[in-house]
Amino acid sequence: MxxxxxxxxxxxxxxxxxxxxxxxxxxxxxxxxxxxxxxxxxxxxxxxxxxxxxxxxxxxxxxxxxxxxxxxxxxxxxxxxxxxxxxxxxxxxxxxxxxxxxxxxxxxxxxxxxxxxxxxxxxxxxxxxxxxxxxxxxxxxxxxxxxxxxxxxxxxxxxxxxxxxxIISYMAEPTAGTTDYAVEIFYYAVRMKKYTCYLQKNRRLPMxxxxxxxxxxxxxxxxxxxxxxxxxxxxVQAYSFTPEELYGKIAERINGFQIEYKPDYRDGIAATWPESIDSSDAIKEWGFRYDYDLDRTVDDMIDHISEKLGVSRKHLV
Ligand SMILES: NC(=O)c1ccc[n+]([C@@H]2O[C@H](COP(=O)([O-])OP(=O)(O)OC[C@H]3O[C@@H](n4cnc5c(N)ncnc54)[C@H](O)[C@@H]3O)[C@@H](O)[C@H]2O)c1
The missing domain is CATH 3.40.50.720 (NAD(P)-binding Rossmann-like Domain)
Incomplete structure (x- = not known):
């Protein structure tokens, strides 16, 4: 058990x-x-x-x-x-x-x-x-x-x-971490096509x-x-991106989506973390792999969050 x-x-x-x-x-x-x-x-x-x-x-x-x-x-x-x-x-x-x-x-x-x-x-x-x-x-x-x-x-x-x-996901909204923006941004994009990001636009992190x-x-x-x-x-990581790059991927799919940046203390935390990490030990020793690249992740997140919020995909494009 x-x-x-x-x-x-x-x-x-x-x-x-x-x-x-x-x-x-x-x-x-x-x-x-x-x-x-x-x-x-x-x-x-x-x-x-x-x-x-x-x-x-x-x-x-x-x-x-x-x-x-x-x-x-x-x-x-x-x-x-x-x-x-x-x-x-x-x-x-x-x-x-x-x-x-x-x-x-x-x-x-x-x-x-x-x-x-x-x-x-x-x-x-x-x-x-x-x-x-x-x-x-x-x-x-x-x-x-x-x-x-x-x-x-x-x-x-x-x-x-x-x-x-x-970790990016749509079921439970994260509330306690520094990388939460990468989930929150989807809710704001679908709900109001506008998001204020608490990290700098070029703050690259593994995800x-x-x-x-x-x-x-x-x-x-x-x-x-x-x-x-x-x-x-x-x-272990699948990819690493900046808020501006994630914004670009979402904006390709949600017409008129706008972002602004107001970095707070969480950007200070993120500044001490690496931009990317090497998963090769996990790949070699126990076969770590991932199926979702960033495009597939963004498509899946938008699908599930629009369904969850009852927003039609037609309203987004
Ligand atoms: N989510 C991420 O992006 C991420 C990234 C790296 C590592 N992790 C690790 O994964 C683990 C789970 O993270 P998560 O994102 O689900 O976090 P979360 O904050 O969403 O959930 C943590 C849970 O722990 C519970 N908790 C707090 N104090 C407790 C206590 N005294 N006894 C029992 N439960 C208690 C909280 O109620 C909460 O439900 C953590 O160890 C975290 O360090 C998460």
């Missing part, structure tokens, strides 16, 4: 049904401190900072594997660094300790490009590189990566991690579409343990 923590967030909302489809409808317990939207079965309220509740859930539901998604992302973490420390660091420590004590099979922990910092090379960054982040999110995620590696080497707990770039992000996570989960040489985190 798989436990997903942080299951009501942007990734969990889609990962839970994806895992149920793949491994069976009764194969997953979803958990969060926030109720899921819609009717999700098999949900429990679980705060990862509460070690006893984690132990009880593992015992009660016969948990064998954990996908640990609960976290406080970069932008929210800079507003409340204390909360980010408690959830990201203490929460991850609790998950690893509970997994060790109950001899669980695997723990999957998504990491992030937030682990990089201004001293990291800017382009095509390899998985093993300088990690000197300047956000509380980054600091706690580097520590979480190192803890994962430590638990693997010291206790042989099968911990696996990949570093997601910004990926949700279906590829979900498959990457389960490919890593299913890979033979002896193929996984990096226990702290594999870089």
């Amino acid at each position: 798989i436990l997903v923590t942080g299951s009501s967030g942007q990734i969990g909302t889609e990962l839970v049904p994806y895992l149920r489809e793949k491994y069976g409808k009764d194969s997953v317990i979803s958990s969060d401190i926030m109720e899921p939207t819609g009717t999700q079965t098999g949900y429990i309220r679980l705060d990862v900072t509460d070690r006893d509740s984690l132990d009880r859930a593992i015992e009660k539901y016969g948990i064998t594997d954990i996908f640990h998604l609960a976290g406080i992302l970069s932008a929210k973490g800079e507003k409340d660094p204390d909360l980010a420390y408690r959830v990201n660091l203490n929460g991850t420590y609790n998950v690893l300790e509970a997994a060790r004590r109950h001899s669980l099979d695997k723990v999957i922990i998504p990491s992030t490009i937030g682990v990089f910092g201004p001293e990291t090379p800017k382009r095509n960054v390899p998985s093993i590189t300088v990690l000197r982040p300047r956000t509380m999110y980054g600091v706690t995620k580097v520590a979480a990566e190192l803890l994962g590696q430590y638990y693997y080497e010291k206790f042989r707990l099968d911990v696996r991690s990949l570093r997601y770039p910004g 990926m579409y949700m279906p590829d992000a979900l498959r990457a996570l389960t490919d890593l989960y299913e890979a033979d343990s002896n193929k996984i040489s990096l226990r702290n985190g594999y870089n």
Whole structure:
């Protein structure tokens, strides 16, 4: 039985049904401190900072594997660094300790490009590189990566991690990250054909579409343990673009779409992150691949968001 923590967030909302489809409808317990939207079965309220509740859930539901998604992302973490420390660091420590004590099979922990910092090379960054982040999110995620590696080497707990770039998706709207603009822009484009972007127009960042992000996570989960040489985190990205380039792609499809730029503190966070990362370790070791290039992502996002908002495609062109 798989436990997903942080299951009501942007990734969990889609990962839970994806895992149920793949491994069976009764194969997953979803958990969060926030109720899921819609009717999700098999949900429990679980705060990862509460070690006893984690132990009880593992015992009660016969948990064998954990996908640990609960976290406080970069932008929210800079507003409340204390909360980010408690959830990201203490929460991850609790998950690893509970997994060790109950001899669980695997723990999957998504990491992030937030682990990089201004001293990291800017382009095509390899998985093993300088990690000197300047956000509380980054600091706690580097520590979480190192803890994962430590638990693997010291206790042989099968911990696996990949570093997601910004994730683009249409089901749950992200609200806590620095790359959220790449989702938000579609809602504004479809709803009012106007968007004010909080990053500079040339701020290039690595990104990926949700279906590829979900498959990457389960490919890593299913890979033979002896193929996984990096226990702290594999870089993965599908593409990297600037807000102006994404705007151009959307404007080709939505007539009259306008953008203006008012960079805020999130642009300062993004400035410390690389423009692109090198996925070659993930490709070589466990077959990472992606299906959605930027054009296909933009087409799919506009289709789903116009349907969600009840806007006809005819109104857009
Ligand atoms: N979305 C991205 O672009 C992205 C990029 C890189 C890495 N990641 C990583 O993926 C994971 C999931 O990210 P997401 O985008 O779904 O984030 P999100 O902010 O949308 O969701 C996080 C979830 O964690 C829950 N949570 C917060 N505190 C909790 C606690 N104490 N106990 C239990 N749950 C708690 C929140 O209620 C929320 O539902 C995170 O570890 C994040 O670092 C995400």
